[in-house]
Amino acid sequence: MIPFSIDGQPVEGRENGNVLEVALDVGIEIPHLCYHESVKPYGACRLCLVEVERHGRKRMTTSCTYPVLEGIQVFTQTEKVLRARRMIIELILGMCPGDTLIQEMAKEMGVEQIRFKQEDKDCILCGLCGRICEEVVGAHAIQFAFRGDKREMIPPFLGEAMNCIACGACVVACPVDVIKMKEQGDERTILRWKRTLKMKQCKICGNYFAPWFQLEKFKEQAKLAKDFFDICYTCRT
Amino acid sequence: MKIQTKADLEKIKEKGLKSLYPKTTKVSVGMATCGLSTGAGKVYEVLQNGVEKDKLPILLGQTGCIGFCQKEPVVDILEPGKPRIFYQGVTPERSMEIVQKWLDNQVVDDLLLCKMEREDWIVEGVVKDYSLHHLPAGMDGTPHYHQVPFYSKQFKIALRNCGFINSDLIEEYVARGGYFSLHKAIMNMKPEEIIEEIKRSGLRGRGGAGFYTGNKWDSCRKSKGDTKFVLCNADEGDPGAYMDRSVLEGDPHSVIEGMIIGAYAIGAQEGFIYVRDEYPLAIQKLKTAIQQAEKVGLLGENILGSGFSFKIHLFRGGGAFVCGESTALMASIEGKVGEPRAKHIHTTESGLWDKPSNLNNVETWNNVPVILARGADWYSKIGTEGSKGTKVFSVVGKVNNTGLVEVPMGITLREIVYDVGGGIPDGKKFKAVQTGGPSGGCIPESLIDLPVDFDRLTEAGSMMGSGGMIVMDESTCMVDIAKYFMSFLKDESCGKCTSCREGTKRMHEILTEISEGRGTLEHLNLLEELGWVTAEASLCQLGGTAPNPVLSTIRYFRDEYQEHIVNKRCPAKVCRALLQYRILSDVCTSCGRCAKVCPEKAISGKQRTKKEKGKPFKIDPKKCIKCGMCFEACKFKAVEVE
Known part of the structure; x- marks a missing residue:
């Protein structure tokens, strides 16, 4: 383990680890939106800014992308950091004024008004859905498209996400809860990606429990027995 | 033939000298993109047909751009025993007139640009004098090349061959000292010695950041790993900047030679040139140059018989400005979306495909052979304390002479604008000069005596950047200029990080409000705050430098902003809504x-x-x-x- 300090408190991090995970582990709160422990740090939302002093030089950086290094001093509550975070959350709020989580975070940071023209987007462009889909699920169903302020997370060519297995990982991961899943009869739909898949029925309880397409893919990937997914998770355990 | 010894190289040099300075009169047309776009292709065609038809004793040649883009198409005549004569603004209709009159020992007065009294072979440190006798009548008053204001303060290292050689012929490059530095490096120098030489020369990266090249090479060499890459950044995307294009079109071998030397010093086996697809001619010239160098054994397997092998791949960029950023460029080569990543671990340790990678700009690579040939002591005498050598700028905008200029570091902006650039047209008043492209800043008249070097420009709130220089006069509105650059940057930001994507968008939004008469004084504070956050909190240097046009114009032209906001007036009469x-x-x-x-x-x-x-x-x-x-x-x- 590698020793360093956060706000004067001695801490330890694993090699190849990042500053944010260590801080969260020891209960030091740093606001963040695009960070998730199951995917690689990305550094998009810029909320987890901290100041890091190394070799006598102090600089502001995102703690999720900053590697654990011996002897560094991390400061999470300096005036500079707080000032920058306030502006970042105001920028996000201006983009997505309807997201409740963002409203709450802004309020907590003392941001009371939006000084920009309010937009009506809902996605904060943290990219977690796409990264989970790629790094964890391996489906590569959605991806960022376009540049600059036109950036958008979309299925290929804005059509149906043909690689999507409707597993719902993106639904769970989305910090602002704007990816909705709907189940009706034998169909599951991920609304945002325009993907609807037929579900399989459990041989024991008769419930529809997961999309066929997803189960076939998992079976193939994990080399499971042919009848492995005939029974739902609840009945099996 | 594969070159093995220095004698082999000398043989090619001789062949090249014959081609460069033939016994017959040679007429060369500048056929880089700037020339071609003003009709140099047609000029060449007319000359070719005319010379063939009348079986004239004339050799026709092609060269790159000699820098004076405004005066293109440029044609030069070289007859043994006489100075080299440059014609400007040659049209297809008048091109044969030049040749025919020359054969009658006459000149076309109104198209004369200059006569060249000497040529500097900078690599070898040799001056080739031309005879000034036997000139056609009426040429006494024609200025010498080195007296033409546009050229008089220039010092050409990077552009040493542009406009003088045909870049499709490797022998012409060798004739002016090309590839001798490579020979010297591989045969007589240890990699560490090369790096030491580059370090001592003080060469700093010409792509904009100004990192010390020798230090970069050193850390890449010392990084762990057997596979290493050297990369060339030719994704020149600043509006109004085309230094790299001109070098690649006019002298591609200089970049290739620099890269091979760098690869040998660093210990890389493969290299990539990332060139934007909007430069078709540069791509074609590079392809030819790589093939030729491979054919004669200067590139590829077992270079010069030394056992060292190095391969160069061309990679065409798809048109994203952000791909000029090092990590985005590498992601793009890897086949991923061209987005930057955090660089807490340097690319010299973990870059392309996580291997140690050394990325330098076109002009940086191009300087390397000259440094090795002339030595670090010679090179470091040029320039200022912290910025050595010369820098190529593309001077555009409200200035009489637009074109590519290469000047020693430390020259003042005044000299560039008034001496080289010939001042402001139509008797208007100089207002500011934007250096460093869209993420640079505007420097006002009060700082026009600022010496141009990396550190001084940064102090003034701008930056060296890759060398774009846009001159503005009193009819330029600074709010409008800031708005233009912000519009460019908000479109070209990759959009990954909040501060850059939203920051540039909001700055553009506020500037639009101000320029349309809806601005408030609070907007000024908000712009400064946004600028601070965008610069401080962004992931890469696109965001890090994006606020410069806004912050520098507010810093130096606050009055003009206030005039827009308080009195709803645009003093330069540009912002339409306020007129x-x-x-x-x-x-x-x-x-x-x-x-x-x-x-x-x-x-x-x-x-x-x-x-x-x-x-x-x-x-x-x-x-x-x-x-x-x-x-x-x-x-x-x-x-x-x-």
Whole structure:
């Protein structure tokens, strides 16, 4: 383990680890939106800014992308950091004024008004859905498209996400809860990606429990027995 | 033939010298993109047909750009025993006239640019003098090349061969000292010695950041791993900047030679040139140059028989400005979306495919062979304390001489704008110069004596950048300029991180408000705050430098912003929403021209006829869309803009 300090408190991090995970582990709160422990740090939302002093030089950086290094001093509550975070959350709020989580975070940071023209987007462009889909699920169903302020997370060519297995990982991961899943009869739909898949029925309880397409893919990937997914998770355990 | 020894190289040099300075009269046309776009292709065709038809004793040649882009197409005539003569603005119709008159020992006066009295072979440190005798009559007054104001303060290292050699012929490159540095490096120097030499020369990265090249090479060499890459950044995307294009079109071998030397010093086996696809001619020239170098054994397996092997791949960029950023460039080569990543671990340790990678700009690589040939001591005498050597700038905008200029570091902006650039056209007043491209800053007249080097430009709130230099006069509105650059940057930001994507978007939004008369004084503070956050909190240097145009214009032209905000006036008369068009009734002759051209039918009056006097015309401000058509149309200066 590698020793360093956060706000004067001695801490330890694993090699190849990042500053944010260590801080969260020891209960030091740093606001963040695009960070998730199951995917690689990305550094998009810029909320987890901290100041890091190394070799006598102090600089502001995102703690999720900053590697654990011996002897560094991390400061999470300096005036500079707080000032920058306030502006970042105001920028996000201006983009997505309807997201409740963002409203709450802004309020907590003392941001009371939006000084920009309010937009009506809902996605904060943290990219977690796409990264989970790629790094964890391996489906590569959605991806960022376009540049600059036109950036958008979309299925290929804005059509149906043909690689999507409707597993719902993106639904769970989305910090602002704007990816909705709907189940009706034998169909599951991920609304945002325009993907609807037929579900399989459990041989024991008769419930529809997961999309066929997803189960076939998992079976193939994990080399499971042919009848492995005939029974739902609840009945099996 | 594969080159193995210095004698082999000398043989190629001899062949090249014969081709560069033949016994017959040689007429060369500058055929880089700037030349071609003004008709150099047609000029060449006409010359070719004319010379063939009359079987004239003339050799035709092609070269790159000699820098004076405004005067293209440039044609030069080289006859043994006489100085080299440059013609400017040659049209296809007049091109044969030049040749025929020359054969009759006459010149076409009105197209003469200059006569060249000497040529500097900078790599070898040799000056080739031309005889100034036997000139056609009437040429005494023609200025010498080194007296032409545009050229007089220039010092060409990077552009050493541009406009002098045919870049499709490797022998012409070798003739002017090319590949001898490579030979010296591989045969007589240890990699550490090369790095030491580059370090001592003080060469700093020409792509913009100005990192010390030798240090970068050193850390890449010392990084762990057997596979290493050297990369060349030719994704030149700044609006109005084309230094790299000119080097690649006019002298591609210089970049290749630099890369091979770098690869040998660093211990890399493969290299990539990332060149933007909008440069088709540069790509073609590079392809030819790589093939030629491979053919003679200067590139590829077992270079010069030394056992060292190095391969160069060309990679064409798809048109994203952000791909000029090192990590985005590498992601793009890897086949991923061109987005930057955090660089807490340097690319010299973990870059392309996580291997140690050394990325340098076109101009940086191009400087390397000269440094090795002339030595670090010679090189480090040029320039200032912290910035050594020369820098190529593309001087564009409101200046008399636009073109590519290469000047020693430390020259003042005044010298570049007034001496090299020839001052401001139409007797207007100089206002500012934007250096460093869209993420650079505007430097005002009060700082025009600022010496141009990396550190001084940064202190002034701008940056060296890759070398774009846009000159502005009193008719340029600084709010409008900041808005233009912000519009460029908000589109070209990759959009990954909040501060850059939203910051540039919001700065553009506020600038639009100000330029359309809805600005408030709070907007100024908000702009400064946004600028601070965008610079401090962004992931890469695109965001890190993006606020420069806004912050520097506020810093130096706050009055102009306030004028827009408080008095709703645009002093430069650029921001359309703030303009008022008015017809001066005592000047108006009632000709009715303005009413005819007005697309909104906002102008009314009584037109005069032969029989009757008319009544002065009037503009209805409610209908006026401020297009300026009436202003342009009026021959009597009766339309006033306020």
